[in-house]
Amino acid sequence: MIQDGFQEEGTNSYVWSLPEDMLSGEYYIYAKIDDHENAPVYAYSTGKIIFKNASAPGIPTIVSTQPTNGGIYLQWEENAIDENVIAYRIYLSNSPGSGIYDYNIAVSSITDYTLSGLTSGHEYEIFMTAVNDDGLESDMSESQRVIPEGNLLGSADLIVDSDHSFITSTTGKLENDISIIARIQNISDNEAQSAQIACYYGSIVAENLIQTLTVTSIPGNLTADAIFPLNVSSVPNFYDLEIFYIVIQNVLPSELETSNNTSAISNHLPFDYTIQLTEGFNLISFPNEPLVSSTAAFIESLTPNCKVIWEGYSQSYDPDKPQMDNIKNLNAGTAYWFEMDSDNSMIVSGSFPGRSVSLKSGWNWVGYNSMSAHLISEIFSGINDFKVLSYIDDQVQWQMYDSSFSSNDLSIMKPGHGYGIFVTEEMTLTFP
Numbered sequence: 001m002i003q004d005g006f007q008e009e010g011t012n013s014y015v016w017s018l019p020e021d022m023l024s025g026e027y028y029i030y031a032k033i034d035d036h037e038n039a040p041v042y043a044y045s046t047g048k049i050i051f052k053n054a055s056a057p058g059i060p061t062i063v064s065t066q067p068t069n070g071g072i073y074l075q076w077e078e079n080a081i082d083e084n085v086i087a088y089r090i091y092l093s094n095s096p097g098s099g100i101y102d103y104n105i106a107v108s109s110i111t112d113y114t115l116s117g118l119t120s121g122h123e124y125e126i127f128m129t130a131v132n133d134d135g136l137e138s139d140m141s142e143s144q145r146v147i148p149e150g151n152l153l154g155s156a157d158l159i160v161d162s163d164h165s166f167i168t169s170t171t172g173k174l175e176n177d178i179s180i181i182a183r184i185q186n187i188s189d190n191e192a193q194s195a196q197i198a199c200y201y202g203s204i205v206a207e208n209l210i211q212t213l214t215v216t217s218i219p220g221n222l223t224a225d226a227i228f229p230l231n232v233s234s235v236p237n238f239y240d241l242e243i244f245y246i247v248i249q250n251v252l253p254s255e256l257e258t259s260n261n262t263s264a265i266s267n268h269l270p271f272d273y274t275i276q277l278t279e280g281f282n283l284i285s286f287p288n289e290p291l292v293s294s295t296a297a298f299i300e301s302l303t304p305n306c307k308v309i310w311e312g313y314s315q316s317y318d319p320d321k322p323q324m325d326n327i328k329n330l331n332a333g334t335a336y337w338f339e340m341d342s343d344n345s346m347i348v349s350g351s352f353p354g355r356s357v358s359l360k361s362g363w364n365w366v367g368y369n370s371m372s373a374h375l376i377s378e379i380f381s382g383i384n385d386f387k388v389l390s391y392i393d394d395q396v397q398w399q400m401y402d403s404s405f406s407s408n409d410l411s412i413m414k415p416g417h418g419y420g421i422f423v424t425e426e427m428t429l430t431f432p
Contacts, residue, residue, distance in 0.1 A: 056136040057083040060128045067149045071116040076128060076141075078111050084133045085109055096125035096145050103254060106131075116188040117157045117255060118148045157255045158193050160246045160263035161185040161223060167244070167267045173349070174241060174271035180228040182246040182265065184215055192217040195251040197226040202240025204247065204262070238371040239432075242267055242352045268351055273371075275346045275416045277302070282338045283391035285367025286330070287415040288350030293329040298346070305344040310337035312365045333357045335365040335418025356430040364421045370431040373414045376401045379431060388413070389420035 027049045034040040057079050064075040079085040086109055091101040107113050118124065128141040161183040169178040186193050194216040200208045215224045226246075235241055248261040255261075270291055275284050295317045299306055309317040309327060311334060317327040330336060332353035353369045380386055380403070388401040390410050399410035413419060413431075421429070 052139070053136055055132075055134065057085050057130040057132045057138045059138050059141050060088060060130045062126070062128055062141055062144050065126065065144045065146045067146055068114065068116075069149050070120050071114055071118050071148055072124065072126065072146045073112070073114050074126065074128075075112045078109075079130050083130070085130045086133050087131045089129045089131060089137065090115070091127040091129070091140065093125040093127075094122070096123055096143075101127070105253075120148045123147045157186055157188040158195055158218065158248050158251055159185055159187055159260060160248065160265075162263050162265065164223075165246070165263075165265045167265065167269050169269060172269070174267065174269040175232055177229060177231050178269065180210070180230065180244050180265065182226045182228070182263075183223050184218060184226055184248065185223045186218040186220050188220055191253065192219045193251055193253065193255075194218070196249050198247040198249060199226070199228040200245040200247070201230070201235055202237065202243065204245050208240065210244075239352070270349050270351050272347055272349050273416065275348060277305075277338055277340050277344050277346060278393055279340050279342050280393065281391065282340060282393075283335055283418040284338055284416060285335050285369075285418040286332045286348050286350065287353070287367075287369060287371050288348060289332045289353040290330060290348055290350040292349075293331055295325070295327050295330055298330055302338075302340075302344055302346060305340050305342050307339045307341055308337075309339075311335075331367075332369055333367045335367050335420070337418075355432075356428050359421060359423050359427050359429055361423060361425050364423070366419050366421045366429075368413050368415060368417055368419060368431065370413075371415050372432070373412050374432050376411055376413055379413060379429070383423070383427070385424045387420075387422040389422075390417060 029045040029049065031043045032040050033043070060079060061077045062074065063077055064073075066073040074090065076088065087106050088109070090105045090107065090113060092103040092105070092115065093100060094102045105113075105115070115126075124146055126144045126146060130138040164183045165181060167174075167178055167180055169175065180199055182197060182199065184195070184197060194214070196212050196214050198212045199210045201210060202208050210228050210230055213226045213228070215226055218224045228244075232238075232241065244265045244267065246263050246265060251258075251261075271288060273287055275286075277284070295309060299309070299317065299319050303319075307318070309330070311327050315326045317325045332350070355369055357364075357366050357369065359366070376388055380388075384403065386403050388410060390399050390413075391397060392399055401408040401410040
């Protein structure tokens with residue numbers, strides 16, 4: 001409401017005395033008829049009134065717009081000194097011609113400015129106004145349409161510096177309490193930015209949210225760390241600890257590009273897994289990628305109980321016949337036979353392996369790259385003709401799952417076990 005007035009019966013006009021600090025702009029008039037006995041009646045003008053405050057500064061003149069890589073360099077003429085201009089306002093539209101201004105940026109009484117963090121190859125529309133010391137704003141300048149240069153999308157003002165983000169723990173292993181350290185970088189030359197930073201384990205769903213933190217006033221071209229503590233035992237699915245997702249949200253001042261505000265941090269902390277070995281033959285695999293993969297090192301850790309290691313039936317490692325050894329390293333994704341002359345246990349320290357294994361047509365000796373047991377029917381969902389073999393021990397020996405049988409004595413694949421898998425065509429199998 002700018003002004004109001006009450007009309008006596010018989011008059012059909014009214015003159016307002018408008019305040020001196022009324023802003024230039026478009027206004028609408030409506031009338032309210034009220035006899036204080038009946039419900040008021042309203043009447044609205046069919047058109048708008050354009051008001052220009054004579055005390056407002058003149059319209060600034062844009063003299064140059066130059067596209068840059070992911071930005072626009074803007075120059076304009078300085079208003080007259082007696083207009084007492086204290087700032088200029090730049091209006092930016094993502095949709096030229098729409099009349100919608102997605103961003104407006106106030107800058108001091110300078111005559112040039114660089115808009116950064118824009119999308120290269122996208123057309124923007126720019127307007128300008130001047131603001132004086134009474135807070136009066138000029139009309140908008142003539143618009144300029146500019147397309148920033150560059151072959152890549154302009155980056156957001158705030159991004160996750162993935163190269164310097166990492167997972168750490170006091171023991172150096174994936175156990176007990178860990179910390180996810182996300183480095184947030186302001187890559188623009190603009191003013192300082194603040195934001196909320198959310199961290200998720202495994203996937204970006206509400207139940208996997210670890211915490212949301214606020215980082216404040218990160219200056220241009222500088223960084224700030226958001227640190228998220230997490231107890232490993234609080235995560236139901238161990239493999240959800242393999243990747244953490246960082247989401248930048250609620251950035252102030254608003255960013256011009258938000259498409260790359262989500263980033264993933266891979267977890268390279270090693271974790272231990274203990275494999276129980278019994279006297280005789282054991283068909284095993286590693287659910288983690290061993291940090292020390294040397295076959296000789298594995299044999300040494302089991303000395304004197306381990307006699308021979310086989311990969312399938314064609315390659316072996318016999319500590320008593322080093323000249324015939326042809327297995328140099330042991331890795332995740334492959335099944336190995338360990339022949340033991342007594343019971344023992346083997347602690348394997350390693351990082352998360354890839355979830356997928358390549359299968360050729362026929363039989364394959366495959367490691368189970370997962371830390372949790374799963375139904376074979378779920379693992380092989382969508383595959384019609386296959387068989388899975390597991391060697392239990394010297395007494396029970398073999399168990400098998402055959403997709404053509406209605407009943408099988410093997411139904412689950414477990415971490416630490418190795419398997420023989422038969423398929424009819426070459427494929428890639430991904431474990432849950």
